[in-house]
Amino acid sequence: MATKKFDPNAVIPDNGNYFGIPLDPEDAALVLISAPWDTTLALRAGSSFAPDAIIEASRRVDFFEPMAPYSWRKGIATAPIDYSIQDLSHRLRSDAERVIKVHDDLGSTAFDHLVYERRLRRVNEGSAQMNANIYAQSKRWLDEGKIVGLVGGDQSTAYGHIRAVAEKHGRIGILHIDSKCNLRDGYQGFEYSHASVMHNVLTDVAGVECLVAVGVRAFSPEEWERATSDERIRLFTGQSIWSRHFEGEKWATITREIIDELPENVYISLDIDGLTTECAPRTGSLVAGGMRFPEVVYLMEKIVDSGRRIVGFDLTEVVPDMNDKTNASIAARLLYIMCSMALKNHAAPEVL
DSSP states (O other): OOOOOOOTTSOOOOSSSGGGOOOOGGGOSEEEEEEOOOTTOSSOOOGGGHHHHHHHHHTTOOOOOTTSTTGGGGOEEEOOOOHHHHHHHHHHHHHHHHHHHHHHTSSOOHHHHHTHHHHHHHHHHHHHHHHHHHHHHHHHHHHTTOEEEEEESSGGGHHHHHHHHHHHHSSEEEEEEOSBOOOOSSGGGOTTOGGGHHHHHHHHOTTEEEEEEESOOBOOHHHHHHHHHOTTEEEEOHHHHHHHHHTTOOHHHHHHHHHHTSOSEEEEEEEGGGBOGGGOTTOSSOOSSOBOHHHHHHHHHHHHHTTOEEEEEEEEOOOOOSSOOHHHHHHHHHHHHHHHHHHHTOOOOOOO
């Protein structure tokens, strides 16, 4: 295999790839797929524009990562973005908003109620189509022996990817970093709501051995009952983490407890609103009291240091802003660290 010419110390090219790396997916150890979708978000939409915004911001990410030096040389490639996903998301957004209004009964009209079922069916069918698309993309590259990461979109986009990773690796544990646990059953009538993604995963995906939820801090009563009664779920709530900090416990101690709950093969699902609000001021589900950036990075580092493998991951719920690049810049840095950690223990030749 010919080594590609790429100098991370030079100006990073604007070539439409994450981090500007000029590598074909066939030649890389890790492939990033994109899901520009945010149809069912009840509050602030916009994460369908995240992949493009993160690609742009990623050109300013420095490449040397002391925790995993030169792991990028094994190859991080960008699969072509299927913009039909984004087009479908935008077409269905008005239907979803009308369905949400009926559920909230805020501003809904008699006509909204009359055509509710048709609108809901269109959104559910479109969401199933999106998940099938992401599953197929993920499965393609997993079958070629790649690590696959997903850039959303809202977190509902993770469902198809998790399903493909679980099928490939047999038994996996999910590390879920989020402000919410997303265990609602058919939230607002949407079969594939972002608020239902982990419910759907635990219900449908046989290969998921456990769900370790870290930093979650907002629950419905139904979700709390599910989270505390399901033997596959382990909770490290945001408030419990902060309380232990206040009482003098070190993050290293809590991190070891989290990692002990995870099997050898780990999938990381990282919703940007799992972090403190200054890291994601425009996310669609803003909840105060999140995890600090260095805590998240330290946790990922220690997972890899424990000998576990990161076999897949997603980064979701980033809402870019034309005037404030904070969200996209932080997301690009997080994405690079996730790629570096996944590649660190991955036996692959250097191609760059």
